Amino acid sequence: MNKRLSIVAGLAVIAALAFRPVSQAISEMVKPAPVEQNMLGLIYQQRAAEYRALCFQAYNLGMEKVDKAVYQKKHVSNLALVKLAVVTDLDETALDNSGYAVRCYNEGHLYTDSSWNKWCADAVADSVPGSVSFFKYADKKGVEIFYVSNRSKAALAATMENMKRLGFPQVTEAHFMLKTTTSSKEERRREILKTHRIIAFFGDNLVDMDKAFDKAPEAARRRSADSLRKVWGDRYIVLPNATYGDWESALYMDYRKRHPEEKSINMDSIYMLRKNSLINY
Numbered sequence: 001m002n003k004r005l006s007i008v009a010g011l012a013v014i015a016a017l018a019f020r021p022v023s024q025a026i027s028e029m030v031k032p033a034p035v036e037q038n039m040l041g042l043i044y045q046q047r048a049a050e051y052r053a054l055c056f057q058a059y060n061l062g063m064e065k066v067d068k069a070v071y072q073k074k075h076v077s078n079l080a081l082v083k084l085a086v087v088t089d090l091d092e093t094a095l096d097n098s099g100y101a102v103r104c105y106n107e108g109h110l111y112t113d114s115s116w117n118k119w120c121a122d123a124v125a126d127s128v129p130g131s132v133s134f135f136k137y138a139d140k141k142g143v144e145i146f147y148v149s150n151r152s153k154a155a156l157a158a159t160m161e162n163m164k165r166l167g168f169p170q171v172t173e174a175h176f177m178l179k180t181t182t183s184s185k186e187e188r189r190r191e192i193l194k195t196h197r198i199i200a201f202f203g204d205n206l207v208d209m210d211k212a213f214d215k216a217p218e219a220a221r222r223r224s225a226d227s228l229r230k231v232w233g234d235r236y237i238v239l240p241n242a243t244y245g246d247w248e249s250a251l252y253m254d255y256r257k258r259h260p261e262e263k264s265i266n267m268d269s270i271y272m273l274r275k276n277s278l279i280n281y
Helices: 003-017 022-029 039-047 049-075 098-107 113-122 131-140 153-166 186-193 218-227 246-258 267-276
Strands: 084-088 144-152 176-179 197-203 236-238
Touching (some): 039 049, 039 098, 049 131, 049 197, 049 236, 084 186, 131 144, 144 153, 144 186, 218 246, 246 267
Parallel strands (some): 084 197, 144 176
């Protein structure tokens, strides 16, 4: 009997003794690490035509919004002096950081501040499909672009270098609003609204658009998404991101409240929290 058959036979014995199916015994004994669990979402981002189509769809909606706002500015007298703007997140909205996730996978770990800072400094992120074309279009139409991101200010120079190489317009310090004291983007959005009419917000995370999602638990996020159903695809334009975001961290909120002593959740707990989040029908 070869080694593989011996392992399967052993699992069968264990399952029989425990009165459980072999498949259940295997799934409980061979738990994929969280970094392995991220693989399919990462492949979706890098390989799926559907991902690209969703990105193009989002930015096509953006072009329609820009055209409408520019037309109104030209033909409605009280809007003639209004300055127009679009507000966008960077990561997984304008910049594609799937290469960073591949690095993490190859190195066998999830996100860390040090590895992320190294990635930003390397300035090798790609552009999200449709993003450069859209922002060039907005720029040509006289619309200001504000890049509102929770990247650190220390990453600004490298981020600008990366974006200039990719062909993004308006890559000047005046058009970047990076994280300072808080991850919430609400104050930064309000600053822009003091001087501009914002045509649309773009982001992969709902906190990129509305304060209702700031540090909100899962149920509250779902309720807010439903209550704002009329603005999705209109004022709020969402890009796909199946690899990370507040949608995931919201799953862990109750656990963190029960275990405030843990600075980070261990891998086994992450696996179980993800597994227990599945809805059975």
